[in-house]
Amino acid sequence: MLTAKQHELIRFIQTRLEATGISPSFEEMKEALDLKSKSGVHRLISALEERGFIRRLPNRARALEIVKLPEDAVSAPRASAPTPANDAMAAALTAKAVAPEPANDVIDIPLHGRIAAGAPIEAIEGQSSLPVPAALLGPGEHFALEVSGDSMIEAGIFDGDFALIRRTDTARDGEIVVALVENEEATLKYLRRNGSSITLDPANSSYAPQVYRQDQVQVQGKLAGLLRRYH
Structure with missing residues (x-):
């Protein structure tokens, strides 16, 4: 069973990949999830990777692949009221250009x-x-x-x-x-x-x-x- 932040992160990654085909940067994930540091993002990604939900693609610094989704995220999405997390995700998606960016996450x-x-x-x-x-x-x-x-x-x-x-x-x-x-x-x-x-x-x-x-x-x-x- 995933934590709330792990759920939130995998949904954000999936949304970004569907919209642009490009993995979000650590900075974008940090802002979308309202985390204090990119180290927190790294821990969440490591946990999801160890449990088989995502995979890092070799030879590409900023490439993540969704391997599977949590069972409660597989069904068709339902309309929901706006939340700060959803607003942050939407802002992160619209604020960045679709073109690839330098892989400089530190x-x-x-x-x-x-x-x-x-x-x-x-x-x-x-x-x-x-x-x-x-x-x-x-x-x-x-x-x-x-x-x-x-x-x-x-x-x-x-x-x-x-x-x-x-x-x-x-x-x-x-x-x-x-x-x-x-x-x-x-x-x-x-x-x-x-x-x-x-x-x-x-x-x-x-x-x-x-x-x-x-x-x-x-x-x-x-x-x-x-x-x-x-x-």
Whole structure:
């Protein structure tokens, strides 16, 4: 069962697609639903995507597809009295031209600091935020970490990069994860399981793999994207 805001958002997306064939921007969705930030829109879209109601089209930053509608929205629409939400939707539909617009939706995600020994992720939460193009993020909750060191350079991850992490406590072998070792050290490495042990593999031949007992390692998230600044 969808929440009221999820219902409202999927109806707005459907109305815009039927009227123009173009997905609404995060800013338009934020205004139509009277939300305070585009992060709220991202959470609603992620929830709808995870439940199979909408799908993001690949290689297009601002492309959403309705996969299915809630059962109570499938029947023919009935006339209803104007509401602020309906007025906002109508205004958003008429105020924008039909021609495609640049895909420049940006949302802020938490920036937890640098991945470094001696500082669990939880100990540095809430310090700041990082603006990220929404197209780089898939479903789920995300945070960012600034990479420290060169242990993952052969995977194209360099010192000073910002790793975009999807928060999860599970991962498959071969995925790049943020692992918390003995509740003290956060590290970005490839995950590999070997029976009762876990190996954290670097992507730099100068470094040796790190082997731990399963109870010593906690997966905190897995790599979803990367941002790099050029000076």
